[in-house]
Amino acid sequence: xxxxxxxxxxxxxxxxxxxxxxxxxxxxxxxxxxxxxxxxxxxxxxxxxxxxxxxxxxxxxxxxxxxxxxxxxxxxxxxxxxxxxxxxxxxxxxxxxxxxxxxxxxxxxxxxxxxxxxxxxxxxxxxxxxxxxxxxxxxxxxxxxxxxxxxxxxxxxxxxxxxxxxxxxxxxxxxxxxxxxxxxxxxxxxxxxxxxxxxxxxxxxxxxxxxxxxxxxxxxxxxxxxxxxxxxxxxxxxxxxxxxxxxxxxxxxxxxxxxxxxxxxxxxxxxxxxxxxxxxxxxxxxxxxxxxxxxxxxxxxxxxxxxxxxxxxxxxxxxxxxxxxxxxxxxxxxxxxxxxxxxxxxxxxxxxxxxxxxxxxxxxxxxxxxxxxxxxxxxxxxxxxxxxxxxxxxxxxxxxxxxxxxxxxxxxxxxxxxxxxxxxxxxxxxxxxxxxxxxxxxxxxxxxxxxxxxxxxxxxxxxxxxxxxxxxxxxxxxxxxxxxxxxxxxxxxxxxxxxxxxxxxxxxxxxxxxxxxxxxxxxxxxxxxxxxxxxxxxxxxxxxxxxxxxxxxxxxxxxxxxxxxxxxxxxxxxxxxxxxxxxxxxxxxxxxxxxxxxxxxxxxxxxxxxxxxxxxxxxxxxxxxxxxxxxxxxxxxxxxxxxxxxxxxxxxxxxxxxxxxxxxxxxxxxxxxxxxxxxxxxxxxxxxxxxxxxxxxxxxxxxxxxxxxxxxxxx
Numbered sequence: 001x002x003x004x005x006x007x008x009x010x011x012x013x014x015x016x017x018x019x020x021x022x023x024x025x026x027x028x029x030x031x032x033x034x035x036x037x038x039x040x041x042x043x044x045x046x047x048x049x050x051x052x053x054x055x056x057x058x059x060x061x062x063x064x065x066x067x068x069x070x071x072x073x074x075x076x077x078x079x080x081x082x083x084x085x086x087x088x089x090x091x092x093x094x095x096x097x098x099x100x101x102x103x104x105x106x107x108x109x110x111x112x113x114x115x116x117x118x119x120x121x122x123x124x125x126x127x128x129x130x131x132x133x134x135x136x137x138x139x140x141x142x143x144x145x146x147x148x149x150x151x152x153x154x155x156x157x158x159x160x161x162x163x164x165x166x167x168x169x170x171x172x173x174x175x176x177x178x179x180x181x182x183x184x185x186x187x188x189x190x191x192x193x194x195x196x197x198x199x200x201x202x203x204x205x206x207x208x209x210x211x212x213x214x215x216x217x218x219x220x221x222x223x224x225x226x227x228x229x230x231x232x233x234x235x236x237x238x239x240x241x242x243x244x245x246x247x248x249x250x251x252x253x254x255x256x257x258x259x260x261x262x263x264x265x266x267x268x269x270x271x272x273x274x275x276x277x278x279x280x281x282x283x284x285x286x287x288x289x290x291x292x293x294x295x296x297x298x299x300x301x302x303x304x305x306x307x308x309x310x311x312x313x314x315x316x317x318x319x320x321x322x323x324x325x326x327x328x329x330x331x332x333x334x335x336x337x338x339x340x341x342x343x344x345x346x347x348x349x350x351x352x353x354x355x356x357x358x359x360x361x362x363x364x365x366x367x368x369x370x371x372x373x374x375x376x377x378x379x380x381x382x383x384x385x386x387x388x389x390x391x392x393x394x395x396x397x398x399x400x401x402x403x404x405x406x407x408x409x410x411x412x413x414x415x416x417x418x419x420x421x422x423x424x425x426x427x428x429x430x431x432x433x434x435x436x437x438x439x440x441x442x443x444x445x446x447x448x449x450x451x452x453x454x455x456x457x458x459x460x461x462x463x464x465x466x467x468x469x470x471x472x473x474x475x476x477x478x479x480x481x482x483x484x485x486x487x488x489x490x491x492x493x494x495x496x497x498x499x500x501x502x503x504x505x506x507x508x509x510x511x512x513x514x515x516x517x518x519x520x521x522x523x524x525x526x527x528x529x530x531x532x533x534x535x536x537x538x539x540x541x542x543x544x545x546x547x548x549x550x551x552x553x554x555x556x557x558x559x560x561x562x563x564x565x566x567x568x569x570x571x572x573x574x575x576x577x578x579x580x581x582x583x584x585x586x587x588x589x590x591x592x593x594x595x596x597x598x599x600x601x602x603x604x605x606x607x608x609x610x611x612x613x614x615x616x617x618x619x620x621x622x623x624x625x626x627x628x629x630x631x632x633x634x635x636x637x638x639x640x641x642x643x644x645x646x647x648x649x650x651x652x653x654x655x656x657x658x659x660x661x662x663x664x665x666x667x668x669x670x671x672x673x674x675x676x677x678x679x680x681x682x683x684x685x686x687x688x689x690x691x692x693x694x695x696x697x698x699x700x701x702x703x704x705x706x707x708x709x710x711x712x713x714x715x
Contacts, residue, residue, distance in 0.1 A: 002181045005108040009122040010072035018147035021077045026154045034165040037176050050178045060187040083120050084155045087133050089177050098174050145241045214252045216282035225302035239313045246320045254316050256281050261349040263291045311354035315361050326465045329362050332369035338468050339376050346395050350402045351411050363408040370601040371415045377596050380443035382429035383668045416603040427592045431585035432665035433506045448511040451591045455537040458558045479512040481525050501664040507585030510539035526573040544570040624703045627658035634702045640693040650678045671699050
């Protein structure tokens with residue numbers, strides 16, 4: 001090691017990752033070195049005995065020369081860790097007054113030439129940290145790059161644990177140092193220039209930490225830089241540091257999203273198979289380079305970083321923060337994250353341009369985020385799925401047109417056209433939406449939170465996010481207006497099962513503080529209505545005191561402003577349960593239509609635009625859905641479906657739009673969802689549950705007949 005590090009310094013090449021070793025990697029190296037040393041060391045040994053100690057091989061590293069400087073193309077992790085170990089050893093030697101040996105160690109750590117201190121690893125970003133450690137000064141990592149913080153963590157770990165690995169034998173430190181300098185070796189592989197160094201670098205991994213997909217991608221993209229390579233590398237490192245300070249792994253997720261949003265195509269027949277973009281990003285970019293650089297010239301990959309990735313990263317970082325906490329003007333980014341849509345930025349990155357100013361960028365982000373929020377709500381209130389997979393299907397449908405929308409107006413037109421052609425064009429399903437634990441409680445909570453927050457924000461200025469904390473930390477709970485027992489309302493509803501179905505409808509629910517909710521849940525509504533006034537306006541609007549003259553002026557003003565005066569009313573003690581819940585359902589629908597009004601969101605089709613074609617629902621199991629059976633005449637709108645379970649017969653109706661209306665009043669786009677609602681369970685095969693009452697055929701039998709008639713085989 002003496003020959004390779006004494007009075008030498010190694011610069012880091014552009015494709016080198018930063019220092020990434022974690023505590024366990026550092027620990028493994030120090031432990032292995034000390035264990036090997038102590039297999040031979042004896043307390044009576046002198047420096048001369050060290051010459052016969054067994055050697056230790058630390059592996060190969062790659063170097064090459066360029067413009068009079070020596071570059072380290074592979075081996076940074078080991079070199080930095082050894083430099084830290086040597087720094088700690090020098091400190092111990094000085095404490096033991098082994099000054100001459102300490103000077104020898106210092107010659108491996110750094111050199112002093114032409115008025116400049118240069119360390120064995122010559123990286124400007126690391127130098128202040130190395131200076132502080134070498135001169136035994138305090139060093140704070142606040143605001144430093146993640147790599148610098150890891151370097152300090154590594155040194156502190158060495159300082160804390162080295163004595164333990166040396167078994168407390170302080171007298172062995174000088175001999176361990178002699179052994180480290182003279183009997184621990186590395187093999188230098190000298191490459192003929194940077195290109196060969198990169199090729200070798202790709203085929204090798206540092207000790208303990210394999211190259212990540214981001215490391216490979218970085219090397220590939222920066223490899224053909226024709227300009228200032230170090231400036232480009234600094235730009236890349238700044239991009240990575242900015243992302244990692246917000247969210248671990250955000251850099252590779254960002255690059256995947258950029259490539260997916262601007263260049264990938266899910267239905268391109270040219271490449272039916274190959275690397276997966278999300279799991280093998282580097283390989284995908286190499287195989288599909290013609291999509292990104294159709295007329296490739298050397299330097300295009302570096303320009304891709306400098307002219308696209310780095311500028312878009314500045315726009316993407318605020319999105320990551322907005323995903324955690326609402327940001328003014330783009331609150332729906334947070335709402336979509338609450339609803340579990342982790343990959344919501346493909347459409348955003350598809351339309352953002354590096355030249356977009358802050359105002360244009362915010363307008364585009366808001367349009368896309370509101371478009372996705374509307375997608376969630378429309379499907380949620382109509383008992384349909386709004387998962388990431390469902391969103392991906394919508395994105396695939398519109399992304400080509402979104403890529404061509406360079407202005408907010410063009411983007412709004414594209415998104416509005418899709419909204420107008422959506423199969424769910426209204427929020428009518430909200431009136432009959434019923435909460436079913438394990439199935440749709442999340443969307444019911446979300447709707448109540450947004451409606452409650454909308455009123456509170458408009459009347460008192462309370463932030464809507466107050467009601468949308470993370471699921472496991474939510475201070476609010478869903479409150480039933482009516483108690484679980486039917487006893488008090490027997491005159492209104494005789495059947496306990498029907499009572500529970502009505503009680504679970506969204507019109508029979510409000511949102512309350514969790515601790516208060518637990519104390520009043522069993523009380524009658526007449527007893528709770530006035531108490532609700534102290535919580536929020538959506539619940540408090542049931543109290544008659546709200547509607548007295550000269551009371552609740554702000555509430556009345558807001559309600560009138562939004563045309564909701566006829567929808568709000570107080571609960572009248574003794575009125576039928578069904579009547580009140582239906583009335584509240586209509587109120588909630590009216591509020592939702594104002595919150596998620598496409599025109600208010602900027603998603604209304606401009607006058608004179610041809611109407612959009614209605615979108616068919618995505619085909620489900622077997623590639624068949626109820627609408628196919630209706631179109632084939634195997635089922636008719638208005639048909640009654642019947643299902644038997646534990647001696648009870650359940651009925652449902654096929655609607656004109658091929659959805660299934662159950663006895664609870666909900667409408668569902670698949671037989672299984674309708675069966676789950678009917679049986680109040682988390683999973684059920686509706687195709688084998690429902691029969692058409694008119695013909696006696698199971699839906700699964702009609703599905704098989706449809707497949708046979710269309711020349712398809714049943715799975």
